[in-house]
Amino acid sequence: MKAVLLTGYGGLEKLEYREDIPVPRPGRDEVLIRVGAAGVNNTDLWTREGVYGTEDDPQATGGWRRGEQMEFPRIQGMDIVGRIIAVGDGVPKSRIGERVIVDFVLRCGEGEEGLINAALIGSERDGGFAEYVAVPAENAIAIDAPLSDEELATFPTAYLTAEHMLNRARVVGGETVFVTGASGGVGSALLQLARLRGARVLALVGEGKEDGARELGAEGVISRGVSDLSSTVAGITGGHPVDVVADVVGGETFSDLLRVLKPLGRYVTAGAIAGPMVQLDLRTLYLKHLELIGSTIGTRKEFVDMIGYIEEGKVQPLLAGTYPLSEIKRAQEDFRSKSFFGKLVLVP
Incomplete structure (x- = not known):
């Protein structure tokens, strides 16, 4: 063969x-x-x-x-x-x-x-x-x-990974989720699956990919490389901080992502395409009572759930x-x- x-x-x-x-x-x-x-x-x-x-x-x-x-x-x-x-x-x-x-x-x-x-x-x-x-x-x-x-x-890897991330971060309807790498496989899956839960979604994408994220339901789209990520996010949300960051990028954006989170917010990651080594200011972590959550692959139930979404036409x-x-x-x-x-x- x-x-x-x-x-x-x-x-x-x-x-x-x-x-x-x-x-x-x-x-x-x-x-x-x-x-x-x-x-x-x-x-x-x-x-x-x-x-x-x-x-x-x-x-x-x-x-x-x-x-x-x-x-x-x-x-x-x-x-x-x-x-x-x-x-x-x-x-x-x-x-x-x-x-x-x-x-x-x-x-x-x-x-x-x-x-x-x-x-x-x-x-x-x-x-x-x-x-x-x-x-x-x-x-x-x-x-x-x-x-x-x-x-x-x-579907398989991207959507199973994304579904597990959202479950690990306990995302529910009405919350605001900020998705990095939103034009990639896992990122675009996160956009669709978070919207399916009734969450409000913000997306970080490379330049020229903004329209694709909007078509998937992102209510706010930010181009990678903005000089002040926190201020840009605040401008979109009207000053309201983010409940959950779903990150597959890592690298230099990590500390900025923690700053956009509200107190008691959750950061979940399943990848590090921009680099696995990051800088963490522990004061941001403990003074805001943040959760850092690791996630990878997913359970059999989540895989079966994914197939259900596909068969019912809930994801594209x-x-x-x-x-x-x-x-x-x-x-x-x-x-x-x-x-x-x-x-x-x-x-x-």
Whole structure:
């Protein structure tokens, strides 16, 4: 089959497109999926580059599970949509032919506890940057939606991550949520899902992407790089501070984001695309009684909830570009450029 092998930590040269990879065979309680489309994520790039570090050494080379090394070669790709074409022992043959979207998280238990030390399809197990992939049957979730495979592949990682962030931060209707990186996959998902809860949403985006955020329901849009973020936000909100900051950017904006929060406000993060090392004035944290909340991936219930939103038409796909699998390097270069709004998808 056609597939892309990640042969080690490093640059794009570590991605090897091949057409002679054996088709995997589904083991017990597994299914074999013919991949229709697979989304591109920041995790793919960070995992390839090995930039997750460790708690002891932030500069250490390593994979998504901090302190553990990946096994190579590995087929990446977490956002998988396709059809089941074969099943292993223990799986009803009636599942053959099902259109499925893959829950990419291999949890260690139920609820939030199951996310600690969880593994990922596409990281600790081969993923969807291939024509076929074998996954646990329970992770292949049937979906009934009129959307294309490419459109469906924009949802899994971004929307599961965003839903978990909002749940961790306890966002409810009537609150004001400030979303950074709002033109990316997780950011645009946060906009839609926060609005779905009845929250008021403000968005921080790169220049030229303001209209896209407004179309998703952002009531206030700020271009990245403004000289005084706090004053700009106050001007939009009429001086009322923000209840929740949902951040996937990090970097130099971190301390500014804490300043826009109201006392007893909540800051939740699931990414650091502008840099993981930040400066924190502890006085801002303790004098305002703020909460700092870490969040990553999500629970099975949240994944099922996401599928419900899709099937009911409550969220819209933001497909910014489609690439053949053989052009994965160009897709990842374009992904890093951040010149698009939404998600990029590979088609094997």
